[in-house]
Ligand code: NA
């Protein structure tokens with residue numbers, strides 16, 4: 048159980064590292080485009096397309112990582128007022144609902160991915176990028192997030208009650224959550 | 235009537251899913267799926283196809299790309315002593331103004347709005363720099379959060395602005411004119427906010443504590459030196475846009491590069507801080523973008539359900555006088571704004587409301603400014619208000635508190651709408667001067 | 671039986687295709703006595719762009735859509751045909767090319783679970799700029815915004831500096847001098863009031879790409895024979911309007927542009943057009959080489975038709 052949790056979070060962190068590298072690459076691509084346009088009157092001709100793929104991949108690849116840090120916000124009017132098994136029940140409900148939703152979306156993304164693969168759809172730009180690549184990245188990010196959500200659900204179900212709740216911070220400012228300790232790092 | 239019932243069902247679903255504590259993005263997706271099943275009887279297979287089509291198309295849009303980069307720029311400023319310098323520099327300068335540093339949110343957002351076309355990026359970037367610092371210095375948190383929520387939406391009113399570009403294309407109104415028309419109303423809103431803060435802080439000085447220091451002339455001069463790095467950064471970004479070197483969408487990358495260079499030059503940027511800022515940017519932008527993507531699907535669902543169209547058609551049937559029309563439209567937009575983000579409010583209603591408004595004798599450029607103000611209102615109203623979400627993410631304050639703190643600024647923005655409706659010249663004078 | 675169908679269109683209600691879609695919808699509603707109701711969603715208000723609408727209609731997410739087919743070239747190169755530069759310059763040529771290609775369009779849509787209803791042309795693209803772009807010398811080193819890769823290839827070949835930008839960035843870049851000109855139709859430029867930044871429009875009839883109205887096949891099959899007949903009539907009405915309005919819209923836009931103080935250059939020299947045509951050959955060749963036999967068939971049939 049513990050090993051599973053560590054392995055899945057490791058995967059999420061790996062995905063986030065790729066997302067970080069992609070964000071850096073997006074910035075560099077835009078700077079390159081500016082330089083090319085201003086000084087060489089030319090262009091990479093694929094800027095909006097590639098940066099678009101980048102922002103999709105960055106978002107989906109960092110979902111699991113953001114979840115574990117409590118950065119994906121929730122409305123905590125009810126959550127902050129209940130404790131013990133009620134709180135655990137709400138967490139299980141939210142995680143199960145989200146897991147079902149992710150399964151549902153992943154299935155339909157798989158259909159899109161498969162079709163774009165078989166049909167050989169490419170982008171209509173000069174680069175003719177096979178569309179299964181960016182769509183596949185979104186699907187992959189979604190699957191990694193699915194695993195992280197599963198890990199979260201298992202923790203809510205099987206973790207000791209007193210441990211389950213602090214793990215499930217909803218970003219209300221308790222000092223032990225990774226998210227808040229991080230934003231307060233400067234103080 | 236049907237539209238009202240449909241709207242009510244959506245409201246119930248929002249309260250249910252968000253209230254039970256679902257993550258906001260998954261809650262919004264479930265609301266949309268639920269709404270399409272319950273109200274339209276749409277099969278799950280078709281909804282899945284629609285959802286993935288919209289999710290992919292929206293998440294890979296060029297327009298979204300500025301958000302993670304601007305947030306990253308804010309993170310770099312926040313994690314180095316650039317933000318500290320900013321406040322040390324401003325403190326002595328604003329010492330004699332009632333409200334003191336409380337004005338930083340408004341000034342910061344006004345300035346940043348000239349760089350960024352999105353209110354979400356404006357709120358997240360400025361808020362990252364200001365909120366922690368203001369609370370550490372003992373400033374009133376309600377005024378600090380509220381003014382951030384209110385002023386963050388200036389990102390849309392002061393050019394460049396994504397919403398204005400979209401309105402301009404749809405309404406076939408000159409984008410240059412719209413940009414010019416937004417400037418004075420933007421400054422008006424900022425002035426109204428600052429006046430309010432001065433009044434509140436004047437009545438209750440504890441809201442803006444003076445701190446221990448007394449400032450000499452030397453301190454004030456030294457303060458100006460402290461402002462130089464941030465000032466330089468602003469010049470780089472603004473300069474890149476207004477010299478034509480970068481497009482407004484590309485300015486975010488210039489901002490990141492500028493922040494890296496400035497902090498390197500000040501020997502502030504270590505590899506560790508660079509990586510931390512990148513991680514922080516990923517977390518915040520993932521939260522913001524995932525909610526924006528879910529909200530885009532909610533807009534699509536509302537479009538299939540025909541809610542905005544039916545409401546707008548109902549208004550058409552009323553045969554109202556111009557003033558009554560604007561009044562009813564304002565109510566309509568505030569209601570839509572409870573659930574939808576700015577751009578979708580405009581695209582879904584415009585084909586019906588624009589002819590109504592122009593027939594009633596309003597100038598389409600003025601109406602563009604009015605609509606931007608309406609979408610700004612939508613950013614600060616619960617249950618779905620982006621500035622509120624962003625601030626919850628930044629500060630950890632519960633959304634109810636954020637919404638309450640933002641409420642006076644919501645009212646002040648309504649007041650600004652009244653002012654520009656009575657004096658449309660505030661919007662129309664500058665484009666007239668510039669473009670004839 | 672009565673039904674209510676959503677129709678998505680990426681472009682504004684007032685655009686040529688927006689209006690043609692309105693005519694189509696009105697005709698269908700009128701003929702069916704209100705049994706078939708069409709909900710028009712202009713301006714991408716449902717969230718779909720033309721590129722997304724191919725699969726959205728095929729999959730049944732949308733029963734009906736009006737789509738610019740250029741972005742579908744990634745699905746099948748065939749859809750690039752109507753965007754190829756200087757292949758069809760006059761409205762008659764654009765019509766001829768459409769007639770030759772129509773069976774091929776129908777077939778591809780058929781294979782992807784949808785029905786081709788009709789197509790209408792975009793007003794021909796020309797060159798917006800701050801000077802007359804009416805000679806190869808004038809084009810030299812002028813930074814012009816293009817919208818697709820064949821435009822980029824062609825303008826580069828012609829000695830200009832093509833720049834690719836998102837449409838939203840065009841006005842900011844023009845007003846700050848980041849670009850000098852724009853390759854778009856009089857209609858497209860007028861809708862963005864480009865006259866505030868540009869002084870000349872040079873008509874070169876670069877291309878008149880097609881916009882297609884398409885319907886989900888299952889939705890189509892669910893119609894009665896009588897309703898299919900109404901659909902044919904409504905399609906004919908929408909199509910007739912789109913082709914009828916094209917030259918009129920062009921003259922209206924020219925009048926508007928002159929009214930705004932612009933110079934519209936309608937007759938450029940044959941020599942210049944020939945040079946542009948030459949510059950377009952690599953883009954056309956590239957298309958021909960990437961297409962299967964259909965490319966050759968279409969171009970041959972088109973040339974034969976031109977000679978008639
Ligand atoms: Na702005």
Ligand code: NA
Nearest residue numbers: 571612615618
């Ligand atoms: Na709202």
